Amino acid sequence: MIATRAALSQWSDPLEALGTLRADESVTLSATMTEIVTELNFHDGEAVEAGQLLVRLEDAEEQAQLRAVQALRDERRNALSRATQLQQRNLGSRADVEDSQAQLRQVEAEIDEIEARLADYRLRAPFDGIIGFRNISTGSLVTPGMELLTLDKLDVVKLDFRVPEVHLAALEPGLRLTARTAAYPDETFSGEIASIGTRVDPVDRSVAVRAILPNDDLRLRLRPGMLMEVVLQRRPREALVVPESVLVPSGERHYLFVIDESDDNRLERRRVEVGERRVGEVEILAGLEAGELVVHHGVQRARDGEHVALLGIADDETAVRDILRRERQQASPDVPAQGDA
Structure with a gap:
């Protein structure tokens, strides 16, 4: 048998949504008069400071x-x-x-x-930010309302998404979340809820939520307009967690085999109450204590009351396959394990 030890872990109930990124601050600077551009003091994508002169008109x-x-x-x-x-x-x-x-x-x-x-006659940056594309040149004639340039503050970004009203009670400012985007499929971005809308949409019965994500990476990977897959971490708590594979379902009930170390590794078939699940893991609400050993590999052969020999204990540093490979090598030291030849 291979066992694992029940341990307390940080847990939350996930809630998924789709959101769109917005700049922390965003503005389009326009002309207020008809005049000729005499000076441009910026380049595409340049970082500028608040008060910096960007455009001078005649x-x-x-x-x-x-x-x-x-x-x-x-x-x-x-x-x-x-x-x-x-x-x-x-x-x-x-x-x-x-x-x-x-x-x-x-x-x-x-x-x-x-x-x-x-x-x-002088357009200055209202805040620190990044200039967009330059679409005017020195000598251009501008008119009132003509868009001259865009400026976005991107050191943090806002993530707007909607949540069904049935989950409104679980939302609060400061609630943690993670977000992913197709542009960076292997990365996860973390943030927290900053504010919750004051009204519920009467059509789709959802409420608007705004989160804040840090974006202080020099490459400014997160850009306004990006579609993000959001996972809210509701009801964050410390929970007793075991691998989902240790459970033995029987109708609507769930059991697992506990190894009694004080009684020569005797097996005890014990009923437990399960809570939420996530990939490969399950929350145990009752029937098991932190630190107890449960059968992880070999559940199908386990019998209540039997005494078993432990091949090893799987944990974050030692996987079940590592224990099995080690046992095969000890049983046949002259035969290389698969993948080692």
């Missing part, structure tokens, strides 16, 4: 107006200074000083207005 006329108003501001400041000096010497009236102050404030407001308009 603003010579506005710059000339700004210089003219700045010169007028200097003149108004001088006029205010002279009026103040005269008033201090009792050679001018208080009204002249107040008029000069009002004229200076007026020209400063005009400067603020022109500088605000000039800001529309």
Whole structure:
């Protein structure tokens, strides 16, 4: 017989769904006026920082107006200074000083207005992110609403999917999940639920869920628009787990053979209550204690009350086939095991 030891393991009830990735932040920068592009400060796929100048439009006329108003501001400041000096010497009236102050404030407001308009001639990155494809060139004429470039923040991505309302009670922010995509079939990405929709769709009776996945790999493998297969880890808990192959079903009941180490490896056929299952493993709810030995290989030959000889104990480091290969080699040391010749 080959045995395995019942052990406590992290367990959860899987819930599968399909989801679509979205950028953490995403924006399409557009022109707000009709003007010519004079400067481009980015390349396709370039990482940019918040506030970085990306596009400059022709603003010579506005710059000339700004210089003219700045010169007028200097003149108004001088006029205010002279009026103040005269008033201090009792050679001018208080009204002249107040008029000069009002004229200076007026020209400063005009400067603020022109500088605000000039800001529309410069497109800056609103956040750190990755530039998309560049579809404009220096000298291009742009018009209001024309899309100039896209910017996406991809160090983390949002995964949106829907879950039937019957599972709503099991959902909560922070619940762990795993996701896979056809683009990387051998990799699994981990994340957690960030928020749950406030409404249930009355048509398909599902609720929207949004999760967050880290995407800080330098290759930025996860991209907006990707289809992801999602597995939610509901009811995470520590459970008693054994290989599914140790079970002996009988109608609706389940049994297994426990090896009593204190009684010369005597077999005991014991009824157990099973819970959830996953590939190759089953959760035991009652009838077995952690650390007990159960028959893993040779269940068909096991009989209640018999005393058996153990060939080995299978675990995470030693598979059943390894134990069987070792026994064959010990039985016939001169004959190489299959695959060893």
